[in-house]
Amino acid sequence: MALLTRIRGPRDLDRLTPGQLAALAQEIRTFLVTEVSKTGGHLGPNLGVVELTIALHRVFDSPRDRILFDTGHQSYVHKLLTGRQDFSRLRMKGGLSGYPSRAESEHDVIENSHASTVLSYADGLAKANQLLGKNDPVVAVIGDGALTGGMAWEALNNIADAEDRPLVIVVNDNERSYSPTIGGLANHLATLRTTQGYERFLSWGKDALQRTPVVGQQLFETLHGAKKGLKDFIAPQGMFEDLGLKYIGPIDGHDLTALESALTKARGFGGPVIVHCLTEKGRGYHAAENNDEDRFHAVGKIHPETGLPIASGGGQSWTSVFAEEMVALGREREDIVGITAAMLHPVGLAPFAEAFPDRIFDVGIAEQHAVTSAAGLATNGLHPVFAVYATFLNRAFDQVLMDVALHKLGVTFVLDRAGVTGDDGASHNGMWDMSMLQIIPTLRLAAPRDADQVRAQLREAVQVKDAPTVVRYSKGTVGPAVPAVGRVGGMDVLRAAEESSGAHRADVLIVSVGAMAPTSLEVADLLAAQGITATVVDPRWVKPVDPALPGLAAEHRVVVTIEDNGRVGGVGAAVAQALRDADVDLPVRDFGIPQEFLDHASRAEILAEIGLNAPDIARKVTALVSKLDAAPVQA
Template sequence: MSLLSTVRNPHDLKKLTAEDLPALAAEIRDFLIHAVARTGGHLGPNLGAVELTLAIHRVFDSPHDRILWDTGHQSYVHKILTGRADDFVNLRQRGGLSGYPSQAESPHDIIENSHASTALSYADGLARAYALRGESRSVVAVVGDGALTGGMCWEAMNNIAAADRPVIIIVNDNGRSYAPTIGGLADHLASLRLAPEYEQVLDVVKQVLGRTPLVGPPLYDALHGIKRGIKDVIQPQGMFEDLGLKYVGPVDGHDVHALETALRRARDFGGPVIVHCVTRKGFGYPAAEQDDADCFHAVGVIDPSTGKPTAAGGGTSWTSVFADEIVQIGHERPDVVTLTAAMLQPVGLKKFASTFPDRVFDVGIAEQHAVTSAAGLALGGIKPVVCVYATFLNRAFDQVLMDVALHRLPVTFVLDRAGVTGEDGPSHNGMWDMSFLQLVPGLSLAAPRDATTLRAQLREAVAITDGPSVVRFSKGKINADIPAIDRVGTVDVIYRSPEVTPTREVLLVAVGAMAATCLQVAERVASHGIGITVVDPRWVKPLDPVLVDLARAHSLVVTVEDNGRVGGVGSTLAQLLRDADVDVPLRDFGIPQTFLDQGKRDQVMADIGLSAQELARRIVELAASRAPALTTGEAEEETPAGQR
């Protein structure tokens, strides 16, 4: 019987001897490699956190003691040790195990944390709550994969250090986020990792103290002063203790005994402590350790024996089209620079960084700083292009509004993974950006439908000089090019049914990547003898007023977008029609305002009524009925989720 099969909860783990742990760690790594190879997921971060997670669950009593993971993608081993090993067969699949902590899965999962740098603030609040309630519980926050580059961590530490509450901050320091961690903090932690002399000298101090009888305050203070001096000279890590945090480390993050010793010291201290653990991302799997890009941070389905993808490439991706075009723009415009928040490779900036190494800035997991730094670059006469996932721009809304738009600065934002992203679950769907960006005065927002329009609209966005601009695109394989058959104003006409029946004609407004689906919808609708025109507005903020004229010439307007319906393009067009006293019925189809379950993108789109078949069925029914209930906002109860 394997050791792993005997561990169904943390109490079982505590029954094992120290001699059992190396073998258990090896079994867990083998399990992770084969499990993640089947479904894809975050492999490198979890391979590096095996011994650390074992030590945490042997020292602390979860769920009585609260263990928070930041970022949550390093929690796979935690899931295994808390009874969910059998569920890995459906990792990140529809109805299966989440790739992040999930309250619905286990009482051991406290926060569903997949946006980084937040756990210390949760920990501060939890510790305050337990103090107020008179409960004795440790609060443990595991901070890794570059999360300490986020400003929220430092805001939280400032408060944690000011109070004498038992918060243990474990820094899982692998020197990386997706790629090597950037910035002064990273350099500082590296200096700690690379100074083994410190621990050797501390061992001497401990031995001296141990041999000295009746150590009184003067001698102790002198020795403590020597210790602090050694730290400052050999390991310049005084910032943690200057904040008021007791510092323990650096500790070998792959030595369970050393980790347990350090964590017990931290637990027994009774106040705020930071435990600095040095780990290696991808540890124990040669394919991951030798991957210079990101140590297998996240993988698709792979061959576990080689680490190679098992499926052929899925065609050209939206990201790769952007990656090539921004390099071309860089050649043409020496004033163009790019910024990202610890996501250089995922957002397609690797080629730009290789070509123009002095013109790319990775600020770490600090989206707010990235946006305002870009504002400063624009004030200085440079053209900044900020590249992040659509979901992560949520974190910097105030900076977009007040630091960029208020000053009418020409900052361009490129939002990858817009719309439904699928397997990463509710936190990663880019379904909010077109709604909250509609609020920003003077901002222009492009939603390209294919590779050609992506290239063209990226160039148009970069050329804007009187305010911010946004280009947003989807995840995965890009659509085949959809040529325009006509242009009205700035709006592209991409389909007209062969035989138009004016009294039953539909204007279908296809937003961005939904254009390909809308062409399928149009063919289905036209096959029922219903005249239909499909247009792509290209720029969805501001909407071209010619859409009002087009709407006036049709009997029904339908909008389809991969964004939340509240405040989306459909809502904006409806307001535009009302303001122009155009009473043509409008129905808007988009993402319902709910947190979507994980699953393949096509599955999720079908679930929310955005498949071609379901959209065509609804439009045929609406066009056939042309009832008064077609007006926006009515007949809500009869419509599926995501539709109105």
């Protein structure tokens, strides 16, 4: 790593020769494979942008020139070139974030990690530069997959409106987001990739015609005047130019000389320019290049030589349980169809797609469209299941509310990675879904506590024909089954309070939500050790609140809710409201995620840090019960 260790900032690149730059690119790839294999992370996207990132930092002067990355999956190379080369705790508590982070470096302008947003940021920054009298260019790097998002095209429509704002849009075209890019835009970009290119043709024509006596120059000028039509004929980039955007490309995204030349031209243009770069996801690492699924988009800890995962203790994941049950349901019911937003494998729909290829729809990175398209499918008698990360459903709230719920349509939303997810940081924690969805009329929301409940509640969800249903579960390995010992209404009783001598009521009713069941049972055990009796129930369907809950609560002195969701507007708030509406006046304590953006760390570390673990909860509940015991008896 002789060259890489000498890079402490982007301007250190200026002193390197072309041969040294090529050697640096190889060092970076070796570094990425070695280090990310130890920690996990987004390996494939970064291997694909090594030369592109080097060229960006050689042509543009960061941080004066703002370089922005859509999603930030591909920011590891950028980190290395801006002086951050300690990857030993990548995505761990106290280590580097897996995305751009303004707390880490002045070179990180935005830290969004939801796709299709960077062009809107860039538009605003460029407008601000113009108003402030600055002529510094803004550079936005966006993948072809993110260009399937409608927000990107809203931004392009506005960016093209101003010819004198220096804004360079670098399209990193690797034909993939997580999976191969889907849709009409993908087909258009594919046409550009497979075309030899207008510029080369025009260069040949200029030389040939200008050597032709008498009429050659006149013919060339006529040809050049027809440039727009000729471009559409030879390389149909007219879609971009019709928007008023200068187009440069396609460029070999691994040719440093070609990249620097194209980016230098774009920088000098003085207005909005698209530079279309063709890159290879996972380039230089055989295991990624030979992986047709996602080119190692994101990996856990792996063996660097083989790319095979390092065993982590086994156990089935929440996602794989859903995947199996979806295939079983598909065999039983021909009306069930699957929808994914460019995440077929991560959300577990790949087995369903393989079994029923005509009943799966990958809409690209377009969650809003996915939801309303699902509404259309449901209107025509099918039952769509849209599987998506919990954090990404935030982007389609209006569509869930107005296009599905208002129309009383049977659409099932399966929310993967719900609650604290940890190592991907603030934007990927699924901590808003149960709060956001609580306010939607008619919607029913299930939070399974174990694998058996994932299967059962998914089946219950797809039976509903006149309202949206939601099934949400955690990231990672699903724990052992948590059996019920009884039933009250539609709720499972996980632990019945032991009768204490002379007590007319049990002390605490613990309402356990989803994956927090083991924690809730541990809390009950800790309370029992203090002589405090507790009942633990799993509502299963947390919205609406089970009608039997207020009556059960009235048999206790205190109600406690434990959920892996933000405290504001979550299940705890809904339970408290239900008790008030039923005139059950009891102390209610809600334990959940504080409404703040949580730094990256492991799930266990975050839960401990925010006090969402059994010892901390039991301590606070014990104090509350002691306070009640000490209160004077009302006459």
